[in-house]
Amino acid sequence: MGNSSLYSQQGVRAFYFRQDLRDPLEFLSLGDGGALVVALEKEGTPSPVTPACASPGQVDLSERSAYGCRPTGQDSHRDDTDPSSCVSTQTVDSWLSQWKQHRNSACSFSAYHGASFKLAMDVNKKTGELFYLFLRPIDDSAFPQASNMALVYPAGDSTKLGQVQKARVGLFRHFHLTVPILAFDHDKKTFVYQVNDNPPVKLNTPEDIVNSLNERFRSQVAACQGNKPALYCSGIIMHAANNDQFFPWDYPPRRNNAGISFFYYRSDAVGNDFHVSWAGPWGMIFKTVEQQNIDRQNVDIACLYPSDVDTNLGIGDQIPVFNKAAALCQPNPNRNPGDIARYYKPEMQPGSDPSSCRYSIRMTQRVNDVTTASADALFAAWRDTQRDNIDGHYRCSFSTKNANEFLAAIKASTLHYYLNWNELMIRSYPNQTPAEVAKLPIEAFFYQRGNSPDPAIRWQKKYSTLTGVASEDLPPVVEVNFDKNSNGNAPFKLYHP
Incomplete structure (x- = not known):
């Protein structure tokens, strides 16, 4: 997730990354030292963290509606099961051209249909930008039920490790969650759990x-x-x-x-x-x-x-x-x-x-x-x-x-x-x-x-x-x-x- 509030009624701006998308380290640098990673589903169990739509690049949320999925003025689609708006069949290059031309008024891709989501990733690879995933607002009482959470920082960066350790204490204090910290190894493209990164949570020294x-x-x-x-x-x-x-x-x-x-x-x-x-x-x-x-x-x-x-x-x-x-x-x-x-x-x-x-x-x-x-x-x-x-x-x-x-x-x-x-x-x-x-x-x-x-x-x-x-x-x-x-x-x- 990015550094936007979890509780914004406009939704939550998050990021989606995997090995074939833009360097995750650039994603990690956007947050306060690291990132909170949350799985959307675990073993078929729905998560309180639910996606609204996908975007192949950055948009200005002040010019968007429906959690960022629609151009301004279309907030009536907030309650749609799938509020994404890209519906016509076009080639990747056609979507890329439309994206570059319209951006803030461009349509968004579905986070529920595999073909649309794949198309969004293909367009993203040509934009050279980060891949955005907009989430629905997350209720603080439901957030602790989210599955497979972790705090991630770039391996070897002691400053950012300290920052995510502070965030870990905050999650424990506010939600009574003990969230693991993972180091992302840039060379091996893997996440690593290190015992020394995860000391017992000590509140209020x-x-x-x-x-x-x-x-x-x-x-x-x-x-x-x-x-x-x-x-x-x-x-x-x-x-x-x-x-x-x-x-x-x-x-x-x-x-x-x-x-x-x-x-x-x-x-x-x-x-x-x-x-x-x-x-x-x-x-x-x-x-x-x-x-x-x-x-x-x-x-x-x-x-x-x-x-x-x-x-x-x-x-x-x-x-x-x-x-x-x-x-x-x-x-x-x-x-x-x-x-x-x-x-x-x-x-x-x-x-x-x-x-x-x-x-x-x-x-x-x-x-x-x-x-x-x-x-x-x-x-x-x-x-x-x-x-x-x-x-x-x-x-x-x-x-x-x-x-x-x-x-x-x-x-x-x-x-x-x-x-x-x-x-x-x-x-x-x-x-x-x-x-x-x-x-x-x-x-x-x-x-x-x-x-x-x-x-x-x-x-x-x-x-x-x-x-x-x-x-x-x-x-x-x-x-x-x-x-x-x-x-x-x-x-x-x-x-x-």
């Missing part, structure tokens, strides 16, 4: 985790794949502790059935200062939502306040300041109801998305519908309505389910309306048994630069004892430097004893 943390800190994506909020694939989810006598996964009973305060750390959310010394110099880091989904270690991330709103205030009172049923993402409507009525609509409910900006009277006067407004409009509305003449505890929270709302919260975090960090609320999670602690998506333990690493080290050891996780799989201890003027855009560093 401490160095990998630190590299990932720094990459996610630098990332400023507006949204993740599928228009998911940015916290799915970028930024750092952190919880700070100022008392090393308690484990960071613990929380006081008053937060039971409520929410736990974290903060969201990303390069475009820090502003001029992001020191969290008041919150605590040590803590833990949770995995991204995408990785939580993969590892089946999900927690419920409820909302993001662009500024700290001090959710701990009055949390033990008979009538708390914040609504526990809403994971502290909303003010308690039963406390000072007159004030609440000035700031929030009466229909405010906890629900599966307990964020409160969509119920904010001031916000909706500016943007009408918070759930459909742009991130820039939401940022401007929050900036102009949530600071002056409003009790800071009544500032509204943004959704972690809506990409534009979450991006607006990132932008607004730089305003530092109260303290120098934001407040990310996660619903209180089970944490009483070893199995419950092991279920938490803990990625690392951290200490702030200039402080002792000892508490983080003790927590790592306690986590190991409690959960029985193997030493090589323990969340590492990392140092974090929140000073943006001296961290070189890489605030995380692996702790070495």
Whole structure:
């Protein structure tokens, strides 16, 4: 396959090669170091990787329809069993002439009829180009069922070997597939399996985790794949502790059935200062939502306040300041109801998305519908309505389910309306048994630069004892430097004893 997405609704651009077609090494050079090779069928068993048509050379997909099989404007043929369009009987030279003349509007050959496919190969040999095979979109849930997969790289090229080994880890992480790596011997025109090319897949070494943390800190994506909020694939989810006598996964009973305060750390959310010394110099880091989904270690991330709103205030009172049923993402409507009525609509409910900006009277006067407004409009509305003449505890929270709302919260975090960090609320999670602690998506333990690493080290050891996780799989201890003027855009560093 080439380097196009497996999930494109326009189909997948792949390549077909064999010994009598163009040099496979040129094909391999098109990808990120190598190629993912997938058999279309194994012993008569259909594969989820299905062809749509064949092309004797490259075409511009922006001028094609029906997965690349038809000229533009013929997408009605997408659902045809065979969407190819070359139907008349002509000689190879006639097809070659037509191909050279029309190219992007030329017809495609069948991937289901032997004579048509052979004709496509014969034309391809005269074009001097690579032989293209267009596949139908591949559903990620069905992809692991594909047969006879392998990653291939040019034998002797250590750089490309390293790249396909990285791709192999990615396939294991996302699909739980162990795919072999094969070296293609150019001289012998054979594929070779070499044991040293296929080490056991080791996910997330401490160095990998630190590299990932720094990459996610630098990332400023507006949204993740599928228009998911940015916290799915970028930024750092952190919880700070100022008392090393308690484990960071613990929380006081008053937060039971409520929410736990974290903060969201990303390069475009820090502003001029992001020191969290008041919150605590040590803590833990949770995995991204995408990785939580993969590892089946999900927690419920409820909302993001662009500024700290001090959710701990009055949390033990008979009538708390914040609504526990809403994971502290909303003010308690039963406390000072007159004030609440000035700031929030009466229909405010906890629900599966307990964020409160969509119920904010001031916000909706500016943007009408918070759930459909742009991130820039939401940022401007929050900036102009949530600071002056409003009790800071009544500032509204943004959704972690809506990409534009979450991006607006990132932008607004730089305003530092109260303290120098934001407040990310996660619903209180089970944490009483070893199995419950092991279920938490803990990625690392951290200490702030200039402080002792000892508490983080003790927590790592306690986590190991409690959960029985193997030493090589323990969340590492990392140092974090929140000073943006001296961290070189890489605030995380692996702790070495």
